[in-house]
Amino acid sequence: MSSAQMPLIDVPLPALAQVERYPRMRYMGSKYRLLPTLADVFQQVGGRTALDPFSGSGVVSYLLKAQGYAVTSGDYLNFPVTLTKAACVNQDLRLSDEDVEGIVKGGNRDGRDFIQKTYEQLFFTAADLRFLDAAWSQIDTLTGSKRQLALASLVLAAARKQPRGVFTVTGLRYDDGRASLHMPLAQQFVNCVDAWNVAVFEGERCRAVQGDVSSAESGADLVYLDPPYAPPRDDNDYVKRYWFLEGLANYWDNGTAAVMTDTKTRKLPKRPTAFGSKTTIAAALTDTFEKFRSSTIVLSYGSNAVPSLDRLTGMLRDVKGSTPEVIELQHRYHFGTHATAARREAVEYVVVAP
Numbered sequence: 001m002s003s004a005q006m007p008l009i010d011v012p013l014p015a016l017a018q019v020e021r022y023p024r025m026r027y028m029g030s031k032y033r034l035l036p037t038l039a040d041v042f043q044q045v046g047g048r049t050a051l052d053p054f055s056g057s058g059v060v061s062y063l064l065k066a067q068g069y070a071v072t073s074g075d076y077l078n079f080p081v082t083l084t085k086a087a088c089v090n091q092d093l094r095l096s097d098e099d100v101e102g103i104v105k106g107g108n109r110d111g112r113d114f115i116q117k118t119y120e121q122l123f124f125t126a127a128d129l130r131f132l133d134a135a136w137s138q139i140d141t142l143t144g145s146k147r148q149l150a151l152a153s154l155v156l157a158a159a160r161k162q163p164r165g166v167f168t169v170t171g172l173r174y175d176d177g178r179a180s181l182h183m184p185l186a187q188q189f190v191n192c193v194d195a196w197n198v199a200v201f202e203g204e205r206c207r208a209v210q211g212d213v214s215s216a217e218s219g220a221d222l223v224y225l226d227p228p229y230a231p232p233r234d235d236n237d238y239v240k241r242y243w244f245l246e247g248l249a250n251y252w253d254n255g256t257a258a259v260m261t262d263t264k265t266r267k268l269p270k271r272p273t274a275f276g277s278k279t280t281i282a283a284a285l286t287d288t289f290e291k292f293r294s295s296t297i298v299l300s301y302g303s304n305a306v307p308s309l310d311r312l313t314g315m316l317r318d319v320k321g322s323t324p325e326v327i328e329l330q331h332r333y334h335f336g337t338h339a340t341a342a343r344r345e346a347v348e349y350v351v352v353a354p
Contacts, residue, residue: 019066051223119244150193162244
């Protein structure tokens, strides 16, 4: 029996067991390995409402929902919001076999070819590009949670087909032998639908919104912050790495997005953020702490980032009036070549400020 045929009555699972059902994708700064620690912290904090304004892969929002929180999830990018709408906002809808067959075999209902023309001979085969255009033409007829599930499946399929899941290089330079790198996108999509269908469960009512943290509503019992800390080298630009997924999530603004045709990969422009620069991130963090000073703040932080831990905890102490608790964990980031990955071994901190 495929997941699309599974009964819609869910058996409640313990939170971490439920999170095992969440589809994984390679994502810069992912917190999958920290989930047991975060789950313990969230349980101790308690409360009924939570905010996750830097949702990224969406797995922490999903954990919070599994722990019984009514979660508001957000991100300044569109495609992470698509993921949380599919698995956090969505409570009981799944894509049926008929839905999937229509997307995969229904053909290109309106003749769109933006992806084929724009990204010919980049990243994916001609057949894969045709599938993306055709699949989007079918998904455009869906509404609500089914639409979000289909788009989340398309995003995940593209991420899994691309080496390292990032769109900074073309070709298979980083081919590590995974079968998913050579699987046709149509089949990849079917597999990803199965994965998202399995992840759907009923919990507290949740929301997902696109926007900067400065526009997020305050007042939640718990606020989880995982901002894009400025590294001492390189950058933390998520658009640079995931622009194809961002475009795919809304069909490049229905084909009107400002594609940078003078670049090799025809990427999307960067979106400036105060969290992206060592000169502005401290002020951005202070403003964020002030905004949520009435909530318990749980903050993820890596030792290989700017500002320093001492400065960070000092900023929180100034805002909250007491010294936050710091939980220290060993963590290794696996992006880049092996040498780069080794260089990025770091201490991960979970900072709790009641």
